[in-house]
Amino acid sequence: MDFNVIREYLPIYWEAFFLTIKIGWIGILISFGIGIPASFSMFFKIPVISQIVKAYVELFRNTPLLVQLFFIYFGLPKLGITISAQTCGALGLGLLGGAYMAEAFRSGLEAVPKTQSEAAFALNMSKGQLFRLIILPQALSSSVPAVVANVIFLLKETSVFSAISLMDLMFTAKDLIGLYYNTTECLTMLVLFYVIMLLPVSVLGNIVEKKARFSMFGE
Amino acid sequence: MTNLGFDVLFKGSNFIRLLLGVWVAVRISLISIVLSIILGMILGILMSLKNPVINAVSKVYLEIVRIMPQMVLLFVVYFGATKALGLNLSAETSAVIVFTFWGTAEMADLVRSSLISIPSIQYESSFSLGLSKVQTYIYVIVPQTMRRLIPLSINLITRMIKTTSLVMMIGIVEVLKVGQQIIEANRKASPNAAFGVYATVFILYFMVCWPISSLSKYLEKRWEN
Amino acid sequence: MSEVLKIDSLVKRYDDLSVLEKIDLTVKKGEVIVIVGPSGCGKSTLLRCINGLESIQDGKVVVDDEVVNPVQKKASKSREKIGMVFQSYDLFPHKNLLQNITLAPIKVQKRKKEEVKEEAIELLKRVGLENRTDSYPRQLSGGQKQRAAIVRALIMHPEILLLDEITAALDPEMVREVLDVVLNLAKEGHTMVIVTHEMAFAKAVADRVIFMDGGKIVEEGSPEEFFENPRTERLKRFLETFTY
Numbered sequence: 001m002d003f004n005v006i007r008e009y010l011p012i013y014w015e016a017f018f019l020t021i022k023i024g025w026i027g028i029l030i031s032f033g034i035g036i037p038a039s040f041s042m043f044f045k046i047p048v049i050s051q052i053v054k055a056y057v058e059l060f061r062n063t064p065l066l067v068q069l070f071f072i073y074f075g076l077p078k079l080g081i082t083i084s085a086q087t088c089g090a091l092g093l094g095l096l097g098g099a100y101m102a103e104a105f106r107s108g109l110e111a112v113p114k115t116q117s118e119a120a121f122a123l124n125m126s127k128g129q130l131f132r133l134i135i136l137p138q139a140l141s142s143s144v145p146a147v148v149a150n151v152i153f154l155l156k157e158t159s160v161f162s163a164i165s166l167m168d169l170m171f172t173a174k175d176l177i178g179l180y181y182n183t184t185e186c187l188t189m190l191v192l193f194y195v196i197m198l199l200p201v202s203v204l205g206n207i208v209e210k211k212a213r214f215s216m217f218g219e
Numbered sequence: 220m221t222n223l224g225f226d227v228l229f230k231g232s233n234f235i236r237l238l239l240g241v242w243v244a245v246r247i248s249l250i251s252i253v254l255s256i257i258l259g260m261i262l263g264i265l266m267s268l269k270n271p272v273i274n275a276v277s278k279v280y281l282e283i284v285r286i287m288p289q290m291v292l293l294f295v296v297y298f299g300a301t302k303a304l305g306l307n308l309s310a311e312t313s314a315v316i317v318f319t320f321w322g323t324a325e326m327a328d329l330v331r332s333s334l335i336s337i338p339s340i341q342y343e344s345s346f347s348l349g350l351s352k353v354q355t356y357i358y359v360i361v362p363q364t365m366r367r368l369i370p371l372s373i374n375l376i377t378r379m380i381k382t383t384s385l386v387m388m389i390g391i392v393e394v395l396k397v398g399q400q401i402i403e404a405n406r407k408a409s410p411n412a413a414f415g416v417y418a419t420v421f422i423l424y425f426m427v428c429w430p431i432s433s434l435s436k437y438l439e440k441r442w443e444n
Numbered sequence: 445m446s447e448v449l450k451i452d453s454l455v456k457r458y459d460d461l462s463v464l465e466k467i468d469l470t471v472k473k474g475e476v477i478v479i480v481g482p483s484g485c486g487k488s489t490l491l492r493c494i495n496g497l498e499s500i501q502d503g504k505v506v507v508d509d510e511v512v513n514p515v516q517k518k519a520s521k522s523r524e525k526i527g528m529v530f531q532s533y534d535l536f537p538h539k540n541l542l543q544n545i546t547l548a549p550i551k552v553q554k555r556k557k558e559e560v561k562e563e564a565i566e567l568l569k570r571v572g573l574e575n576r577t578d579s580y581p582r583q584l585s586g587g588q589k590q591r592a593a594i595v596r597a598l599i600m601h602p603e604i605l606l607l608d609e610i611t612a613a614l615d616p617e618m619v620r621e622v623l624d625v626v627l628n629l630a631k632e633g634h635t636m637v638i639v640t641h642e643m644a645f646a647k648a649v650a651d652r653v654i655f656m657d658g659g660k661i662v663e664e665g666s667p668e669e670f671f672e673n674p675r676t677e678r679l680k681r682f683l684e685t686f687t688y
Contacts, residue, residue: 062377062428063421064384067395071417074402078224078414118497119534123548123600124524133551137538152285159288160385170290183302187295191287198286 005185009176016172017193023089023166024158024197028151030094035101042102043109053102060099066160068092073164085166093154100150108143109135144212148205155198169193224415227405236401237416240394241423244383247311247391251318252376258319259326264356266327267334277327284324290385292317297389314386318379329371333364370439377428377435384424394420448473448508448604448635449494455502456486456493456659463489464659466503471604474633478646478667481656482682487639490656491606494637495526508603524553527602531609533589535581535596541568542577545596553600560599567595571625587618591625598629605629607638611645623649643686647671655679 038053060068069092073085083091112135120130162171173190177183228234266277297313300306308316337360345355387396398416405412449471456464464486471477479487492498494505496512505512510522535544542564549560568574571591581589590610597605607626611619623645630636630649640646646653646667653670655663655678663670663679674680 058429059425062381062432063424064381066384066387067417067421067424070395070398071414071421075414075417078411113534115530115532115534116536119530119536121497122495122526122528122530123596124552125548126552129551133547134536138536141538156286156288159290160388163388170288170294173294177298183298187299190291191295194287194291202282202286 001184001188002182005180005182006189009182009185009189012172012176013169013189013193016167016169017197019086019166020158020161020168021197023086023161023168024093024155026090027093027158028097028154030090031097031101031150031154034094034098036105038098038102039105039109042106057099057102060096061103065092065096065157066163068096069160069164085161085164088164089158089161089166089168093157096157097150097154100153101147104143104146104150105139107146108139111142112138141212145209148209152198152201152205155201156194159194223418224402224409224412225419226415227401227409227412228415228419230405233401236397237394237419237423240392240397241427243391243393244380244386245427247314247318247383247386247393248376248379251315251322251379252372254315254319255322255326255375256372258323260330262323262327263330263334266331281324281328284321289317289321289382290388292320293385293389310386310389310391313389314383314391318382321382322375322379325375326368326372329368330364333367334360336367337363366442370435370442373435373438374432377432380428380431381424394423446473447471448475449637450506451494451503452506453503454490454493454500454505456489456498457501462659464493464500467661469654469661471635471637473603473635476630476634476636476638476649476651477654478638478640478650478652479654479656480640480643480646480682481662485656486659487656488608491528491608491637491639494606495528496523497528524600525603526606527597527600527604528606529590529593529597529608529610531612533581533586533593533613535589535593537581540578540580541573541584541592544581544592545599548596549599564595564599567598568592570628571595572621585618586614587621590614590618590622594622594625594629604635604637607636607640609639609641611640611642643671643683655682657682 038057041049041053042057044050069088072083072092073088076082116134116138117130120134125133158168159170161168162174165171167175169190173186176186228237262277265273293313296317297308297310300308300313341359341363342355345359350358383393384395387393387399392400398420402412402416447470449469451467451469454464454467455462467490469477479490481487489498493500494512496505507522507525510525512522512526535541536547539547542561545564545568546557546560549555549563550557565574565577568577571594573588573591573595576584576588576592581592584592594607594610610626611622614622619642623642626636626638626645627649638646638649648667650667652664653667654661655670655674655676657678663674663676665675670679671683674683
């Protein structure tokens with residue numbers, strides 16, 4: 001291992017790291033933006049919309065992000081829709097994540113027992129109050145583990161961005177290996193940067209999961 | 220059709236080549252899943268024994284799999300092993316190693332959690348019937364964990380098939396790579412091929428994964444209790 | 445005495461399966477009615493029909509001169525006059541005890557927070573839970589949960605309280621503490637319709653006992669004549685199942 005090489009590459013990796021994180025978290029925000037309303041539409045079985053949402057969820061959960069990105073980045077321009085690699089990365093991740101988040105929140109909503117609605121109905125709560133005060137808080141806290149798993153999954157998926165020439169960590173590592181053959185250094189740095197990116201999220205996720213269980217049941 | 224580039228699919232053996240590419244993806248997944256199930260079962264049972272050393276090692280192992288992208292692992296094994304260990308692994312072998320490394324961790328965690336979810340009274344009552352430890356596992360415990368394990372392992376197959384799309388990045392010619400080659404070859408004759416071909420690859424993946432994940436969902440629901 | 449609840453030839457069907465056939469029942473203010481009967485006789489369904497958890501196919505339910513059912517699944521003022529306590533308590537797991545009790549009065553009845561809180565603590569004192577206000581349902585025993593659920597219904601000031609097998613899920617040693625609370629409510633003059641399997645309790649608390657079987661009211665009477673001199677063969681046989 002040549003530490004001079006590592007020192008030399010460090011700034012390049014940092015830049016790639018921040019780009020990866022930026023696109024990753026924008027994608028995750030988009031996935032919440034899509035997933036939450038999508039889960040509501042499935043939970044309330046809103047006609048037409050819920051069927052469309054279901055098709056979207058199945059389609060994006062059963063295809064790889066890489067293929068989705070290729071289609072958006074290389075395929076859609078043939079229809080005259082051209083978007084930048086960064087936008088494509090965030091959008092692709094957001095669409096993929098939206099499908100996963102929709103499922104996470106939907107199963108959280110459906111996990112709230114029916115008797116909770118009956119108890120609220122017996123207290124004369126309106127449907128809006130029932131959803132806002134009783135169902136939603138319980139659903140949110142029971143979907144936390146799935147949401148945390150999704151966030152980690154989506155951050156890991158950022159590693160495919162390099163395929164659409166986004167200069168992320170993966171692209172940088174590949175590029176540098178191809179240019180200078182410092183394979184060991186480049187791969188070590190790649191691994192370390194992904195650890196920096198994901199270990200805190202994983203640890204924090206565990207804490208949030210415990211907290212959610214705590215706030216739910218008070219144990 | 221010409222405008223959207225679906226026509227190239229019907230030229231020569233292009234469509235057959237795509238399907239063969241799908242088969243490469245499915246083959247890698249199936250080999251990896253079989254290995255993962257076997258190794259995962261063994262590790263899962265070891266983990267349920269609550270040995271502190273095994274637990275510490277497996278905890279680190281599971282965390283690595285949890286946070287390290289498969290793509291990074293592929294690169295480390297394919298490029299790193301060659302360099303560091305002097306091994307010359309083929310791309311497909313590297314892919315199987317990485318997918319098995321990942322799948323084993325997931326399976327082991329599933330096996331462990333379903334083993335510990337079985338109430339201790341089940342063990343106690345089989346011991347009191349005179350069954351040995353091994354017999355208890357074979358006849359009483361394992362059958363009960365199967366209903367949870369089977370749907371989740373089937374689901375793992377679809378996730379592996381989806382992840383095989385990454386192996387093109389280490390040079391394996393699977394469906395996405397074949398698609399890319401077809402587009403390159405027809406750049407002049409069919410400039411819009413990227414749309415048609417990638418849309419087709421998209422649909423092909425969906426057609427392979429959707430039935431499998433639906434089956435997994437169906438079994439999970441049916442065996443819930 | 446004035447009528448609080450009047451059920452007029454109520455019919456409940458699931459598709460072709462008839463669950464309740466032309467039920468008539470009048471409950472006067474301050475009266476405690478206990479309904480007994482074999483499982484599946486329709487007694488719990490009757491309670492659920494009274495407060496609109498189940499739709500009904502014919503007849504009507506009138507509370508304080510206002511028609512409550514056939515179901516309008518939207519909040520109506522008159523439904524607030526009916527309180528209900530369930531077998532499975534169904535406290536809200538994400539709220540602590542005090543929040544569980546004050547949620548509906550504050551949000552649904554728009555009463556003042558302070559006033560509601562004061563009343564909640566007052567009521568909790570009466571059921572012996574005043575020092576558990578910050579506990580979450582999971583931290584409470586079944587008996588404590590059920591006493592809290594009764595308070596949650598009471599604080600809405602219902603004209604009539606429906607209790608649906610509220611001791612059926614409890615460990616035997618906790619049945620007593622819950623039934624004592626109900627007995628006190630009866631003494632204070634609360635109007636109640638109670639579905640239960642506790643015959644001794646029924647005898648102690650009821651002004652009138654009703655025996656249901658096959659979706660119909662088969663027999664009713666004062667606790668004394670009901671338990672000592674059952675008139676119908678079916679009730680006789682039913683009561684015999686409770687003696688060894």
